[in-house]
Amino acid sequence: QQQVKQxxxxxxxxxxxxxxxxxxxxNTAFDYFPWYQQFPGKGPALLIAIRPDVSEKKEGRxxxxxxxxxxxxxxxxxxxxxxxxxTYFCAASTTNFGNEKLTFGTxxxxxxxx
Amino acid sequence: xARVTQxxxxxxxxxxxxxxxRCQPILGHNTVFWYRQxxxxxxELLAYFRNRAPLDDSxxxxxxxxxxxxxxxxxxxxxxxxxxxxxxxxxxxxGLSHFAGSGADTQYFGPGTRLTVL
Numbered sequence: 001q002q003q004v005k006q007x008x009x010x011x012x013x014x015x016x017x018x019x020x021x022x023x024x025x026x027n028t029a030f031d032y033f034p035w036y037q038q039f040p041g042k043g044p045a046l047l048i049a050i051r052p053d054v055s056e057k058k059e060g061r062x063x064x065x066x067x068x069x070x071x072x073x074x075x076x077x078x079x080x081x082x083x084x085x086x087t088y089f090c091a092a093s094t095t096n097f098g099n100e101k102l103t104f105g106t107x108x109x110x111x112x113x114x
Numbered sequence: 115x116a117r118v119t120q121x122x123x124x125x126x127x128x129x130x131x132x133x134x135x136r137c138q139p140i141l142g143h144n145t146v147f148w149y150r151q152x153x154x155x156x157x158e159l160l161a162y163f164r165n166r167a168p169l170d171d172s173x174x175x176x177x178x179x180x181x182x183x184x185x186x187x188x189x190x191x192x193x194x195x196x197x198x199x200x201x202x203x204x205x206x207x208x209g210l211s212h213f214a215g216s217g218a219d220t221q222y223f224g225p226g227t228r229l230t231v232l
Contacts, residue, residue, distance in 0.1 A: 032219050043118075043205050043223030044157070089157065095219050100145075100209075101170060102221060104157040 004092050006105025013112055019077040021108045023090035026071065030092040034102070035064065035075050038087045047088070048075070080112045116140045118224035120206050126230045132194040135227045137206030138187055146189045147207040147221060148174075148181055157205075163189065164211065196231045203228050 005024045013019045023033075034049035050057045050064040050073065057064045063076040077084055090105040119138045127133055139146050147162040161171035166183040174181065178200075180192045193200055207221040 034220070036223075041225075043207075043225050045223065046220050049219070093219070100219065101159050101162065102147075106156050 004090060004103050004105045006090050006108060008108060009106070010109045011111070013077075013080045013110065015080060015082060015112055015114050017080050017112075019080045019084065019110055019112070020074060021088055021090070021110070022072065022074045023092075023105050024070075024072045025092050025103075027092070027103075028071070029094050029096075030103075032093050032095050032100075033064070033066065033073050034091050034093075035062075036089045036091060036104075038089065038107075044089060077110075080110075082112045082114065085110060085112050118206055118208050118222055120204075120224040120227050122227055123225065124228045124230075126232065127196055128232050129197055130195040131231075132192065133196045133200075133229060133231075135191045135204055135206075135229070137189040137191075137208075137224060139189065139206070139208030140222055141187070143208035143210045143222075144186075145209045145211055146183060147209070148189070148191050149205040149207065149223075150202045151205060151226070152202045160191070160204075193229075196229075198231045201229055201231050 007022050035047045036044035037047040038044040048059050048062045050066050052068050055066050061078045066073045087107045087109050089107050091102045093100050093102045121136045145164050148160040149157050151157050160174040161181040163183050183189045203226045205223050205226045207223045209221045
């Protein structure tokens with residue numbers, strides 16, 4: 001019930017291309033869906049997040065698409081750049097007080113090649 | 115530039131030794147999380163605190179792990195005795211619960227403590 005499944009495990013995209021990472025969840029009580037970006041030797045950092053009252057959120061080159069009925073959400077990185085090479089984690093939680101534990105996906109290692 | 119700090123950044127120890135990791139959350143944040151990251155298990159929540167009180171430590175092996183918040187500016191994670199399977203990167207994160215009845219959403223992670231138990 002608490003799982004968040006993420007795919008692919010690794011992804012290689014050419015510079016300028018679109019990177020797409022997908023996640024699916026089981027628990028319908030989840031109401032907050034962030035994406036975290038992690039560079040080697042660093043802690044994860046929040047990249048973008050969405051709540052289920054909207055189907056899409058865009059911040060610069062990063063877009064989350066959310067499909068509540070399918071219980072799926074995805075991260076799209078437009079015009080991918082070598083600096084985007086990192087590991088990306090989707091996550092889900094509820095924002096109910098005392099129950100806001102993040103459940104993370106297994107991560108996607110993204111490599112952008114010139 | 116407010117950030118979560120963790121010490122030490124790297125720790126190498128021998129099996130059976132006590133290990134203490136420290137975290138200073140962002141000033142004003144009232145929620146502190148401890149995570150462990152390994153290649154096999156990914157990011158796992160060990161425990162978390164709200165206003166210094168433990169809310170959930172179900173992810174933590176109770177026989178050897180303990181987590182505390184002696185004050186609002188310090189969280190500690192202790193392993194005693196340590197075992198090779200505890201080798202991992204341990205992250206602290208902090209967040210703010212904006213109003214009563216609401217959990218913390220955005221979590222700000224520290225740089226982690228890389229623990230190696232020989």
